[in-house]
Amino acid sequence: MTLEVSDLHVGYATATVLQGVDLTIGEAQPVALLGRNGMGKTTLVRAICGLRPPTVSAGKVVLDGEDITRRSSFQISRAGIALVPQGRRVFGSLTTLENLTVVPRTRAAQADDPWTVERVFEFFPRLAERERSMASSLSGGEQQMLAIGRALMTNPKLLIMDEPSEGLAPAVLDVIQDRMELLRTSGMSLLLAEQNVDLALDICDHAIIIDDSGRSAWSGTTASLRSDPAPLERFLGI
Ligand SMILES: Nc1ncnc2c1ncn2[C@@H]1O[C@H](COP(=O)(O)OP(=O)(O)OP(=O)(O)O)[C@@H](O)[C@H]1O
Numbered sequence: 001m002t003l004e005v006s007d008l009h010v011g012y013a014t015a016t017v018l019q020g021v022d023l024t025i026g027e028a029q030p031v032a033l034l035g036r037n038g039m040g041k042t043t044l045v046r047a048i049c050g051l052r053p054p055t056v057s058a059g060k061v062v063l064d065g066e067d068i069t070r071r072s073s074f075q076i077s078r079a080g081i082a083l084v085p086q087g088r089r090v091f092g093s094l095t096t097l098e099n100l101t102v103v104p105r106t107r108a109a110q111a112d113d114p115w116t117v118e119r120v121f122e123f124f125p126r127l128a129e130r131e132r133s134m135a136s137s138l139s140g141g142e143q144q145m146l147a148i149g150r151a152l153m154t155n156p157k158l159l160i161m162d163e164p165s166e167g168l169a170p171a172v173l174d175v176i177q178d179r180m181e182l183l184r185t186s187g188m189s190l191l192l193a194e195q196n197v198d199l200a201l202d203i204c205d206h207a208i209i210i211d212d213s214g215r216s217a218w219s220g221t222t223a224s225l226r227s228d229p230a231p232l233e234r235f236l237g238i
């Protein structure tokens with residue numbers, strides 16, 4: 001799996017937000033997407049996934065050599081990109097089980113070891129215990145597990161997570177982080193938009209930072225960010 005985003009410009013009716021983002025994600029090389037509040041992380045992941053708004057005005061998104069810019073979110077899901085949205089967005093009036101089974105599973109037939117409800121329940125045993133509960137009654141952590149499980153049910157090549165740690169208690173965060181590590185070692189490609197920089201650097205090999213001009217102002221390895229945190233200071237103020 002290779003995703004290449006080049007010189008992407010994305011905006012809303014009222015404003016252009018991203019003005020030249022470059023990003024490459026390779027096989028089993030998790031990438032952290034960093035940037036202060038409102039710099040356009042969610043805008044970028046929504047644009048990659050074909051969700052509207054926003055609108056792409058220039059640049060390209062290429063998945064395994066195929067130009068997927070401006071395809072519908074359904075086509076992009078079928079091409080193998082899944083999003084765990086910021087704020088989880090589970091279907092509150094459906095049960096845990098229903099949230100997992102409403103997912104279109106067009107990719108399952110071609111997967112070697114497709115994700116199933118049983119496999120998601122093994123991955124997150126807590127969800128099995130809450131199988132018949134309304135998603136709206138789940139805790140924040142359980143909803144996050146469900147949002148991840150629902151994304152996995154599409155059998156993605158690339159899993160994009162937008163602020164998965166937001167608002168989670170430390171104990172739940174440990175479970176989520178442990179699962180992310182498992183996905184990573186299983187070879188799944190990950191793009192992780194995170195305010196929690198420590199978490200992002202723990203999980204990811206590479207990072208890009210979006211600055212206040214809406215450009216990918218810095219990209220490189222997380223190892224280099226650890227040895228020289230100057231870009232974190234400069235672009236994130238930490
Ligand atoms: N639907 C929308 N219509 C107009 N402007 C929007 C819309 N959604 C977001 N924006 C604006 O786009 C900019 C980027 O927002 P975005 O949500 O992508 O940032 P972010 O980096 O994900 O922030 P956060 O860290 O808070 O999640 C912000 O200025 C925001 O106000």
Ligand SMILES: [Mg+2]
Pocket residue numbers: 041042043086162163
């Ligand atoms: Mg966001």
